[in-house]
Amino acid sequence: MLDPRARDEILAFVAERDWAQFHSPGNLAKSIAIEAGELLECYQWDQDADPERVRSELADVLTYCVLLAERLGVDLSDIVLEKLEVSRRKYPVDKARGTSTRHDQL
Amino acid sequence: MLDPRARDEILAFVAERDWAQFHSPGNLAKSIAIEAGELLECYQWDQDADPERVRSELADVLTYCVLLAERLGVDLSDIVLEKLEVSRRKYPVDKARGTSTRHDQL
Amino acid sequence: MLDPRARDEILAFVAERDWAQFHSPGNLAKSIAIEAGELLECYQWDQDADPERVRSELADVLTYCVLLAERLGVDLSDIVLEKLEVSRRKYPVDKARGTSTRHDQL
């Protein structure tokens, strides 16, 4: 999915602008929520979103995710794989198949 | 950042549960915003978030980003690099260095 | 807090534009989240938000809350009072006083 070049370019972009000073974990979490709201705005009134705008907003969400992971010293692939382990236990295939019901109501 | 194995495991997890039927772009955009809210909750009252909870919520945001990218047929690294191009123009180093001012007020 | 005139003007504004057709509960819930993201953006990098912008974004959140309540046929004061009852039980004064700890960890 994300190759190391994307991560390196994000970090260089921030370093050149001396922006790490603004990137406390709390500020990055806010930024992810703000950008997620802008992504959602693409789908506010209908499902037919402008593809260019969606790409741009999704990229913003991801960029802040990368920065938060860096700031916390976590590896994005690691945490995704870790969480999948948890989700496999919460949503066993035989119970969860074909339904969007939450695990605590399965 | 994200290696192909993380993406493949996400897609297998969804396929085994037959959940792609719920994953319209609009629903995935909602899901990203919902998970971003849960991530933000880790930092609601102080900056000292529980690292385990942060990892778990950040993983959820990312997982839905991966699913939205798949659904739209876009490559995450591509869109991040594309957006960096735009951001470099909006935030030239000499103007943006050391300030969190928005581009339209620089 | 909100007087009946504010509610009536919101409903007239929507009726004149024939916008109720877009205001499914799900779309209004998205709209609240989108506007909450814009409100949060006022505080993205520092606590010193522009008061005009905050007023405007907070008004947007509220307006969609009013529209959702109308759509669902609920009274805003009623649900606030109802929820306070629940919160009083979850956060008894002697345990919750002076701490931001969540009820399930009190």
Place this chain on the structure above:
Amino acid sequence: MLDPRARDEILAFVAERDWAQFHSPGNLAKSIAIEAGELLECYQWDQDADPERVRSELADVLTYCVLLAERLGVDLSDIVLEKLEVSRRKYPVDKARGTSTRHDQL
């Protein structure tokens, strides 16, 4: 919509718990976004939300809106009416009628 009793009970609830210390405007803006995410979760996969849960989450959004307005010394009805003035200019009836198009594309 909201009667003064709802506001007074919210303020008493907070005062009894000595929670105003946590309610910086930035923290309240985060709280609104977090609760808006929980409200949106009611509509994550379908439009058929649990009415009890919706009432509860909508009440949470509103409660934090009331607290932010108090903290900033603004009146909720005033800002809603103020914003309607702006929106009437941005969305003139003859152009905006029956369409969900954004004002900058009308």
